[in-house]
Amino acid sequence: MTATEGSKRPIRRALVSVYDKSGLEELAQGLHAAGVQLVSTGSTAAKIAAAGVPVTKVEELTGFPECLDGRVKTLHPKVHAGILADLRLEDHRQQLAGLGVEPFDLVIVNLYPFRETVASGATPDECVEQIDIGGPSMVRAAAKNHPSVAVVVNPGHYGEVLKAVADGGFGLAQRKRLAAEAFQHTAAYDVAVASWFADGYAPADDSAFPEFLGATYARKNVLRYGENPHQGAALYVDGSGGLAEAEQLHGKEMSYNNYTDTDAARRAAYDHTEPCVAIIKHANPCGIAIAADVAEAHRNAHACDPLSAFGGVIAVNRPVSVAMAEQVAEIFTEVIVAPGYEDGAVEILARKKNIRVLRCPEAPSNPVEVKPVDGGALLQETDRLQAEGDDPANWTLASGAALSDGELAELAFAWRACRAVKSNAILLAKDSATVGVGMGQVNRVDSAKLAVQRAGEERARGSYAASDAFFPFPDGFEVLAEAGVKAVVQPGGSVRDEQVVEAAQKAGVTMYFTGTRHFFH
Numbered sequence: 001m002t003a004t005e006g007s008k009r010p011i012r013r014a015l016v017s018v019y020d021k022s023g024l025e026e027l028a029q030g031l032h033a034a035g036v037q038l039v040s041t042g043s044t045a046a047k048i049a050a051a052g053v054p055v056t057k058v059e060e061l062t063g064f065p066e067c068l069d070g071r072v073k074t075l076h077p078k079v080h081a082g083i084l085a086d087l088r089l090e091d092h093r094q095q096l097a098g099l100g101v102e103p104f105d106l107v108i109v110n111l112y113p114f115r116e117t118v119a120s121g122a123t124p125d126e127c128v129e130q131i132d133i134g135g136p137s138m139v140r141a142a143a144k145n146h147p148s149v150a151v152v153v154n155p156g157h158y159g160e161v162l163k164a165v166a167d168g169g170f171g172l173a174q175r176k177r178l179a180a181e182a183f184q185h186t187a188a189y190d191v192a193v194a195s196w197f198a199d200g201y202a203p204a205d206d207s208a209f210p211e212f213l214g215a216t217y218a219r220k221n222v223l224r225y226g227e228n229p230h231q232g233a234a235l236y237v238d239g240s241g242g243l244a245e246a247e248q249l250h251g252k253e254m255s256y257n258n259y260t261d262t263d264a265a266r267r268a269a270y271d272h273t274e275p276c277v278a279i280i281k282h283a284n285p286c287g288i289a290i291a292a293d294v295a296e297a298h299r300n301a302h303a304c305d306p307l308s309a310f311g312g313v314i315a316v317n318r319p320v321s322v323a324m325a326e327q328v329a330e331i332f333t334e335v336i337v338a339p340g341y342e343d344g345a346v347e348i349l350a351r352k353k354n355i356r357v358l359r360c361p362e363a364p365s366n367p368v369e370v371k372p373v374d375g376g377a378l379l380q381e382t383d384r385l386q387a388e389g390d391d392p393a394n395w396t397l398a399s400g401a402a403l404s405d406g407e408l409a410e411l412a413f414a415w416r417a418c419r420a421v422k423s424n425a426i427l428l429a430k431d432s433a434t435v436g437v438g439m440g441q442v443n444r445v446d447s448a449k450l451a452v453q454r455a456g457e458e459r460a461r462g463s464y465a466a467s468d469a470f471f472p473f474p475d476g477f478e479v480l481a482e483a484g485v486k487a488v489v490q491p492g493g494s495v496r497d498e499q500v501v502e503a504a505q506k507a508g509v510t511m512y513f514t515g516t517r518h519f520f521h
């Protein structure tokens, strides 16, 4: 008879070998009560026996002692033939009978905690010892043989196991799903081991970049659509927390663009140590401000460009206060993300049905950024503010009078905020808030014009200007000088720096060089 997706296989004999023993006693008792024979390894068997459930030790089955500190327990033909026999085949059934091997119908295994051991800062020898060998072998064998065997790697499924046992076993479709999950489990495990070897323990060379780039993600949500409605999209998580696993406290489902904008907003807000609010549209800031409290920072950030802030995404680097929530509740906002919310703040925000309210306690922390390119991927260290080039104490005065401490802090704010703007970026700031942002232009002159235009004459005059990269010619700077900016900060490093500095001197504008560039694409 051909197996159909519903074909059940009764469960009479189970092999249980688990590192994570949560739920084990209830599982063993339930299986035993349903008449399932249990075979198990060392401390798993001990725990099952202690729960009053009869269990055969694997060494009784193999006639070979568990040895070498547990490195060899289940690695034996009597175990693997029992897992791998395709019971649909008369020939396999006869071979098992001839060999005196009984088949397993259910394999329950979870693996040594390799990743957790590495994360704990254990020694290399301790990490190596936590590479499970027998467990993945059983899991892969059982998953391969899913037409005959059900494999369970997740203690969260024990309830379903007991239900299936009582219902005559798992159907083929269920066994396939369990096998899929099992292969994902061993694949992720192997990627973790291979990455650890390539990235530190046994590197191919002295490059800062590993020879092997492995990553595994689990699908968290299928999104309504991608960047555009005709593009399908889904969100995946890597288990490290962060925005992808932020808690949504209110509002509509997050969209693809909401995620990309919220990511950009958090990047901008966490560039500042003071209370900061960043408002983002299409991955660019339409307002960033720092202040004594988040409500004031929000007012100032919003004032930068209220027109563009309509439908924006807001990130805050401190908990949202009630006062700030009252302000945000008045403005159409797509998303607000913060590490927390004062009592009552979420309720105020929730007056607007659709605003997505996210709580994400951790600051952005990806050490590297991966960007797909056709046929491959680029990996780079995440751009961070550098003590060297981003601290005004290390800047070089290239033109004009040195700024006072207060003025220098204003220019430093402009410089930090400029890092959040897509290149070519020119940003004008006043009173620790952006007033004009020129983003994403293909030449620096147009970015300067855009920043000045968005600031308006009055706000541009006396403002502090930052440029994410050097001015290749004096023309971009001259746009800022004509608008009456007080000071300009830029990396310097152009072959025409001299001409740019000369223009600054002529215009009587203070100019600092950072020596550090922050392109952002």
Ligand SMILES: NC(=O)c1ncn([C@@H]2O[C@H](COP(=O)(O)O)[C@@H](O)[C@H]2O)c1NC=O
Pocket (backbone or CB within 6 Å): 017, 018, 019, 020, 040, 041, 042, 043, 044, 045, 070, 071, 072, 073, 074, 075, 109, 110, 111, 112, 131, 132, 133, 134, 135, 136
């Ligand atoms: N070497 C083997 O034959 C072997 N067989 C099973 N294991 C692992 O041993 C653990 C269970 O051992 P115990 O029952 O002793 O706690 C499981 O995580 C299982 O994946 C093994 N250990 C490591 O490879």
